[in-house]
Amino acid sequence: MPELGDFLYKKRIMKLYNEPEYVKTYDRRYDTIQLAKYNTILPYLNINHSGWILDVGVGTGLLLKKFINQWALIVGIDLSLSMLKVAKKRIKNYTKVELILADADHLPFKEDIFPTVTTFTLLQNMPNPLNTIKELIRVSNGVVAITVLKKKIDEISLQEILQKSGKQFSVIESESEDILAVCYIV
Numbered sequence: 001m002p003e004l005g006d007f008l009y010k011k012r013i014m015k016l017y018n019e020p021e022y023v024k025t026y027d028r029r030y031d032t033i034q035l036a037k038y039n040t041i042l043p044y045l046n047i048n049h050s051g052w053i054l055d056v057g058v059g060t061g062l063l064l065k066k067f068i069n070q071w072a073l074i075v076g077i078d079l080s081l082s083m084l085k086v087a088k089k090r091i092k093n094y095t096k097v098e099l100i101l102a103d104a105d106h107l108p109f110k111e112d113i114f115p116t117v118t119t120f121t122l123l124q125n126m127p128n129p130l131n132t133i134k135e136l137i138r139v140s141n142g143v144v145a146i147t148v149l150k151k152k153i154d155e156i157s158l159q160e161i162l163q164k165s166g167k168q169f170s171v172i173e174s175e176s177e178d179i180l181a182v183c184y185i186v
């Protein structure tokens with residue numbers, strides 16, 4: 001049963017990511033930083049031109065620029081309508097992207113359907129990252145790739161969380177401001 005505390009926490013996060021100034025400057029501030037994370041993770045993913053990828057916390061869709069030609073269908077989920085509006089503009093010429101306003105802890109999908117599930121720099125925003133990771137695992141039948149801001153969750157804490165997920169995650173060496181980890185669902 002979701003707690004009111006979680007709801008209020010997420011409402012605050014949602015407000016932050018709907019701030020017009022934050023949304024307007026996001027791409028300029030984070031384009032290069034996020035792209036480095038995507039490039040590091042990409043070789044670990046299940047690239048499949050006839051397959052699907054789910055990106056949770058898709059934001060303004062910076063990832064879509066990179067991934068648009070790698071999968072048959074890209075589904076992007078985010079809690080911020082303002083961030084999604086920017087993503088929508090970005091993909092206006094593509095039919096193979098679906099953007100959905102939803103909460104990462106309650107993904108509107110059945111079990112085991114996405115060969116690739118990614119989430120970049122979202123988990124530090126979640127009230128209970130373990131619950132979120134379990135939700136990503138629930139909808140995946142292939143690989144789950146996550147990144148989390150080091151300054152918010154250090155590697156030891158992240159390792160503890162990942163162990164509790166019941167799946168085997170490997171941390172990827174990277175100079176990034178995030179810790180990057182992948183898990184192959186078997």
Ligand SMILES: C[S@@+](CC[C@H](N)C(=O)[O-])C[C@H]1O[C@@H](n2cnc3c(N)ncnc32)[C@H](O)[C@@H]1O
Pocket residue numbers: 010013014017030034056057058059060061062063077078079080083102103104105119120121122125126
């Ligand atoms: C730091 S941004 C990263 C955006 C994107 N992944 C990127 O690489 O540029 C974090 C994103 O997570 C979204 N977010 C925060 N809490 C969320 C939640 N509970 N469910 C879904 N998305 C959420 C925010 O709206 C924001 O777009």
